[in-house]
Amino acid sequence: QINEAEVAEFSVPTYACQRRTTLENHNAVLTDALSLLAEHAELSDEDGRGVAFRRAAAVLKALPKPVTSVKQLRGLPCLGDHSLRIIKDILENRESSEVQSTKQSERFKALKVLTGIFGVGAKTADRWIRDGINNLQQLQDSGQTLNRAQQAGLQHYDHLSQPVTKQEADAIGEIVEEAVASVLPGARITLIGGFRRGKLTGHDVDFLITHPEEGREVGLMPKVVSWLESKGFLLYQKTTRNSYLESKDGPARPASNMDRFERCFSIFKLPEEEKPAAKHPETLTGNVEQSLPLTSSHVSAEGEALKRWRAVRVDLVVSPISQFAFALLGWTGSKLFERELRRWAGHEKAMSLSSHALYDNKQVETHFVQTPSVKKKRVSKKTKTCSSMMT
Ligand code: DCP
Ligand code: MG
CATH class of the missing domain: 1.10.150.110 (DNA polymerase beta, N-terminal domain-like)
Structure with missing residues (x-):
């Protein structure tokens, strides 16, 4: 014993x-x-x-x-x-x-390669595998219809499967900073995600954008995106607008853990400093751009200056200043940490935490109204902004 x-x-x-x-x-x-x-x-x-x-x-x-x-x-x-x-x-x-x-199973390998394509989730990969598609070459040969994100993901597969370094994240930070300052002076950007936790590499770079004056951030994202596009920094972008206040289940209770901030999923074209033969590790499966070096280059009409660049996944999120603390907390991660924090808040503190707000469930209960047909939870205006409840 x-x-x-x-x-x-x-x-x-x-x-x-x-x-x-x-x-x-x-x-x-x-x-x-x-x-x-x-x-x-x-x-x-x-x-x-x-x-x-x-x-x-x-x-x-x-x-x-x-x-x-x-x-x-x-x-x-x-x-x-x-x-x-x-x-x-x-x-x-x-x-x-x-x-x-x-690790060695063909199915796992195929799932990893296919979901490694930006825009491809587990469900799509599973469907493709059932259709006999197990790698990038087979996907290309299959003639499958790809959406815009997946096309960009496939096209830049080799670049996007290489970890992003902190140095690259900082370089992108400078570009985003310039974009934001140009379209809305006073707006602030913060590096979030894994890099904020001190990681040295990541699969993407995440930024949170806000303005110290509530409301000034409205309409900011399209302007930032236009600026970036006009300077040739974007290879792909898709912006989803803020749907926080219009969501049917009320701002306190997002239907999923996904937040409702205005967000831009993008692929940046990051110019690389011209240095002799930058060595990158071999790619795992690199079927698509196998003949290309990891860093792509353009040769000008005159055949001079090689402009090297690399594709990087970048996520931009815009939050009003009143929700900034929650957005920052919710976007710093890790995913498990966030999940556990929400679980702890709910189970141990009877509070609901999201990337938008922290609610005291007991106080919210008192504002619930019960409609005659269905028990529908609604939150009164009074409880909508609860930064003060953050203890
Ligand atoms: N996050 C979240 N819910 C979402 C999106 C993001 O909770 N719907 C949080 C958790 C993540 C952070 O935001 O830690 C950023 O998401 P990433 O997927 O970019 O994860 P990381 O930045 O932590 O890791 P990586 O280095 O792989 O980018
Ligand atoms: Mg990240």
Whole structure:
């Protein structure tokens, strides 16, 4: 019999948002394995399993040193039987057969390549795989109809599958800053997403834009986009407008975790500094632009100056200043941290958190009205802006 006190080596709070978050991961081998299974579950429409693996990985990431035995994990939260089995396998046999077979499965490889195309989600990839499409070449040969996003995603696949560096994110930040300052002096931009958490690379660059005067941000995005387009910085863009106040279920209760800010999904054409033979790693599947170097170039009519550039995914979000704190919090991530923060707010504090506001559920309840036919929750005007409730 093992003495519990002896083996309870680590203490980790239940919710990921209650843990000190660090970029230093002492258990990368284990968390990579669990993250791979999470990714596989997410791509297979098994979100529940996906979250379970993500939570288990997050617990291991929070540990101050490498785990050497499953006994050390006794009493830790979020480690289900399945995750523990994987961990045990790796600790005892150096690898997990389930992880290995998942990684090597043709279906997983195909899902990864196809969903790696900007604009392609798990459902579309699954449909294509059922039609016998497993890679980019087969997709191109198939004559499948692609939407505008997917066409751009396929065209710039090689660039977009390379991680974006902090240096590139900063260079894009300067361009966005200039765009925003030109169309609305006084407007502010903030780097959000993974780079705000201190990550050194990311799959895209995210920016939050606001103006210190409420309302001045209205109509800003189309102007920023026009400016960027006029200077040739955009290879693709799609803007979705702000639908927060017009949503039918009221501003307090977004139907999904997706926020309703005005947002621009784009692919930037980032000019690269001219330096001799910038070396990039080989691409994994690079079927489309195989003959092209990673950095594309234009030769002018005179055949001089090579203008090198690279495609980068950039997300722009505009928030009114009254919701800025919530937008900043909601867009800093990670996705699991945000999910856990909302869960903690709801379960432990009886509050509803979104990227727009924080509501005290008890106070909101008092404003609910009940219509005769259906029980419909409505929020009175009084509770619409609740920045003051943020404690
Ligand atoms: N986010 C969210 N809900 C959305 C969109 C984003 O909660 N509908 C949050 C969580 C993310 C952050 O915004 O952390 C940015 O989204 P990304 O997908 O860009 O994720 P990261 O920036 O964290 O990672 P990466 O480095 O891969 O870009
Ligand atoms: Mg990001």
